[in-house]
Amino acid sequence: MINLDPHNWVAAHADYLYAYAITRINDEEQARDLVQDTFLAALEKVKSFEGKSSERTWLTAILRNKIVDVYRKKSSGLKPVTINEAEEQQADFFSEDGHWVTEHSPKEFGIEDKDHLVSREFDHILKKCLQKLPALWMAVFTMKHIEEEPTDTICAELKVTAANFWVIIHRAKLNLRACLQKNWI
């Protein structure tokens, strides 16, 4: 049975939780607030802690739910992307018959090599390209590819339909890849 030690929380976990939050929401002020909210919410839940996971895992799960709330709030301000709209936006990558448009067709840009070393500069561009994605797409993309959440959970938490989920997953990767190609060559 693992015991919680709130007297040591900040020293033990605050930097970790802050780094976790800032990578996902990219706003220092908001990330700090989330860390604080996480500890305060955790204090109220101390009694329900079952000791099945580590203290850090438990705190991270609380933070994760708060981040999803942020994602949801950010994306609910926007008009939901309908399938048709997303399809229309897709027109810039593909011509009417579904072929790549010449100027957007994939080219090698230096990541294809197995020995490719990820540099700081590349990470910087990758971050920039991720930030360019609409909030909802970024949320769907990271919840799926990073947190590996089940698709049903993502759809329910972010209030997107299954059909829109697939459109977003496709569209997010097309944009991310195009952005990297454009900025890294």
Add this chain to the structure above:
Amino acid sequence: MSQLKKIIYNCKQATFLIEKKSITRLTFRETVELRIHLYGCSFCRLFNKQSKIINDMVSELFRNSTGSNIRLDDDFKKELQERIEEELKK
């Protein structure tokens, strides 16, 4: 045009299936369609390769960040722990 021919010449659908495949299992039909498309389309073969690498790189970026030197400033941390101590007294 038959359904099969449509996908063979359709990069939009092929890239969609590439993304779908990274998350879930494709149906038998989709698997066949994608395989035929990739056999004949070097652009989508490259997309397929890059897409997987990008997923790996994004995962790496997120993983590294939590072990990195991103830190909260000490004043903030001090106040935060004090706030927690106050709550504990209640």
